[in-house]
Amino acid sequence: MRRQRLPRHGYRTTARRDGEDPAQCEEWEEQGARIRSGAQPSVLHVLEERGFVKDISGPRDSLDWLLTRKRVGAYVGVDPTAPSLHVGHLLPLMALYWMYLHGYYTITLLGGGTVQIGDPSGRTTARSRQGEDVQTMNIRCMERQLDKLWIHVKCLGIKHKFPQFRLKKDVLNNREWLGRLSAVELMRDLGSGMRLGSMLARDSVKMRMETGEGMAISEFSYPLFQAYDWWHMYSKLGVQLQLGGSDQYGNLCAGMDAVSHMRKIKRMETGMDDAENGALTATFGLATPLLTTASGEKFGKSAGNAVWLDKEMMNSFDLYQYFLRTADDDVARYLKLFTFLPLDQIETVMTHHAQNESKRVAQHLLAKEIVELAHGAADATKAEAAHKEAFSHGTNVFSLSALRNTLADILNQEAGARQVGKKEEREQRLFNYKQTYAASPTAQSIAGTSTELTKTEASKVVTLPLTLMQAGSFPRVLHAAGLVHSTSEGRRLIAKKGAYVVLPNSGSIDSPHGLKWEQIPDSADPNHYLIDWEALVLRSGKSKIQVCRIVTEEQFEAKGLTCPGWEELKAQKVEAAPQA
Numbered sequence: 187m188r189r190q191r192l193p194r195h196g197y198r199t200t201a202r203r204d205g206e207d208p209a210q211c212e213e214w215e216e217q218g219a220r221i222r223s224g225a226q227p228s229v230l231h232v233l234e235e236r237g238f239v240k241d242i243s244g245p246r247d248s249l250d251w252l253l254t255r256k257r258v259g260a261y262v263g264v265d266p267t268a269p270s271l272h273v274g275h276l277l278p279l280m281a282l283y284w285m286y287l288h289g290y291y292t293i294t295l296l297g298g299g300t301v302q303i304g305d306p307s308g309r310t311t312a313r314s315r316q317g318e319d320v321q322t323m324n325i326r327c328m329e330r331q332l333d334k335l336w337i338h339v340k341c342l343g344i345k346h347k348f349p350q351f352r353l354k355k356d357v358l359n360n361r362e363w364l365g366r367l368s369a370v371e372l373m374r375d376l377g378s379g380m381r382l383g384s385m386l387a388r389d390s391v392k393m394r395m396e397t398g399e400g401m402a403i404s405e406f407s408y409p410l411f412q413a414y415d416w417w418h419m420y421s422k423l424g425v426q427l428q429l430g431g432s433d434q435y436g437n438l439c440a441g442m443d444a445v446s447h448m449r450k451i452k453r454m455e456t457g458m459d460d461a462e463n464g465a466l467t468a469t470f471g472l473a474t475p476l477l478t479t480a481s482g483e484k485f486g487k488s489a490g491n492a493v494w495l496d497k498e499m500m501n502s503f504d505l506y507q508y509f510l511r512t513a514d515d516d517v518a519r520y521l522k523l524f525t526f527l528p529l530d531q532i533e534t535v536m537t538h539h540a541q542n543e544s545k546r547v548a549q550h551l552l553a554k555e556i557v558e559l560a561h562g563a564a565d566a567t568k569a570e571a572a573h574k575e576a577f578s579h580g581t582n583v584f585s586l587s588a589l590r591n592t593l594a595d596i597l598n599q600e601a602g603a604r605q606v607g608k609k610e611e612r613e614q615r616l617f618n619y620k621q622t623y624a625a626s627p628t629a630q631s632i633a634g635t636s637t638e639l640t641k642t643e644a645s646k647v648v649t650l651p652l653t654l655m656q657a658g659s660f661p662r663v664l665h666a667a668g669l670v671h672s673t674s675e676g677r678r679l680i681a682k683k684g685a686y687v688v689l690p691n692s693g694s695i696d697s698p699h700g701l702k703w704e705q706i707p708d709s710a711d712p713n714h715y716l717i718d719w720e721a722l723v724l725r726s727g728k729s730k731i732q733v734c735r736i737v738t739e740e741q742f743e744a745k746g747l748t749c750p751g752w753e754e755l756k757a758q759k760v761e762a763a764p765q766a
């Protein structure tokens with residue numbers, strides 16, 4: 187029988203990968219020499235300096251040594267549990283993008299296979315099973331998103347003047363190999379090398395056992411599948427580094443053990459000795475930290491909902507706004523993590539920012555760079571302009587043209603959605619979104635804002651029924667608009683003078699003048715604040731703005747729309763009807 191040989195890349199010490207241009211490789215070698223001589227920081231040093239490194243599985247210096255000598259492959263995996271990535275995914279991805287811009291071969295791996303098993307890491311309950319159509323749609327959406335992100339990273343790399351090696355990256359889907367993997371092969375080869383003790387010792391497993399929730403064998407075996415991915419990409423593509431969020435640390439360690447076990451097995455099978463070059467063929471895991479804001483909140487949630495990167499689910503204006511709200515204490519840290527700006531430039535910006543914090547110079551830069559990464563340069567410029575205009579007269583004035591742009595944008599998107607094909611996709615996406623998130627009450631209240639529009643547009647302009655608008659009903663309107671979680675929270679917000687509405691007589695939507703904000707008075711009538719008989723502009727606190735389009739109840743119902751609190755109000759009306 188012919189013996190299979192391990193691929194050559196496992197032993198390569200130079201920068202050269204198959205089919206690579208020697209000049210490009212020379213450039214990489216020169217970079218290595220500069221790093222070794224101390225003239226340039228190593229990529230690991232860069233990652234550490236910017237705050238990406240929480241844990242390294244394996245000796246830190248060995249990884250640093252390896253990365254300066256060998257153009258290894260690195261990957262980050264994402265399971266497509268939703269149609270879009272959220273900002274929480276960005277941290278390990280940004281670390282990977284840094285590696286890409288330093289010339290390493292980088293892969294974003296879509297877990298089309300692993301998503302069917304469900305990673306229990308960091309979860310207190312099992313995920314519910316998704317239908318085949320939902321999964322397919324989620325995979326399609328995320329794949330496109332990962333592709334797009336690579337394009338934007340490349341553009342940002344050019345903008346920030348990174349050396350242009352022949353950069354190499356891929357988006358892969360583990361369905362490709364896991365779909366072909368037999369259960370016998372997995373257990374025989376990989377399963378035989380993974381020990382129960384270390385798997386049982388994992389926090390996610392212990393917690394489930396302690397709470398009595400328990401865990402299915404499938405979830406328990408998840409690390410085997412992730413480990414198999416690594417082995418596959420290690421042996422075929424030279425992937426020696428895996429990056430992941432802090433909850434992935436256990437999976438990273440399990441993967442390293444599995445790869446070394448598989449190497450042993452293959453050595454036995456082939457009689458080859460790949461123990462030579464040990465340090466050059468080793469694997470490493472790098473876990474990024476769990477982000478919390480300076481005030482201790484979980485990063486990446488807005489009113490309890492995830493901040494999505496897909497612009498159909500969260501538009502550029504809102505994504506920009508989310509980062510614009512970053513606290514002064516967090517902004518320097520976020521600039522290091524979420525932008526490719528050099529550290530000295532960040533320092534200069536922070537000095538400038540400190541001179542007048544209310545201008546939010548640092549936050550604007552952060553928001554723009556992130557929108558540029560997620561949605562591209564054109565959208566970032568538009569979002570920046572809209573925000574700068576909206577706040578150009580201080581937070582008390584919301585410019586009419588920004589409002590007009592917002593309304594025009596939404597109408598365009600609606601028109602776009604009516605085009606053949608796109609509409610189905612949007613409906614499917616919303617359907618998927620509901621399937622995945624309908625179980626959570628907060629997500630439901632936002633997604634339920636509109637069944638016609640996607641969640642993004644719903645958060646940009648919400649359509650509300652005129653019936654909601656009665657003297658004293660502002661708390662209910664604030665709730666329906668998604669600015670607060672309940673009518674009583676709305677009442678409290680008004681009482682503590684944190685709720686505002688735009689005064690209608692300060693101009694019409696087409697007027698070039700700014701609109702004036704007024705603190706919502708107790709028991710005021712929202713009808714008195716209608717702009718051009720169709721819009722109500724609300725604000726909670728300093729910067730959470732919601733534009734509402736008001737339609738008659740018939741129009742609202744005919745479009746099949748709903749909003750938080752609407753069902754209850756309808757039920758009350760039905761109850762009250764016989765007495766009327």
Ligand SMILES: N[C@@H](Cc1ccc(O)cc1)C(=O)O
Pocket residue numbers: 262263264265295297300305360411412413415416434437
């Ligand atoms: N388990 C990872 C995703 C992942 C999937 C497959 C991998 O090979 C790696 C990572 C997560 O849930 O975040």
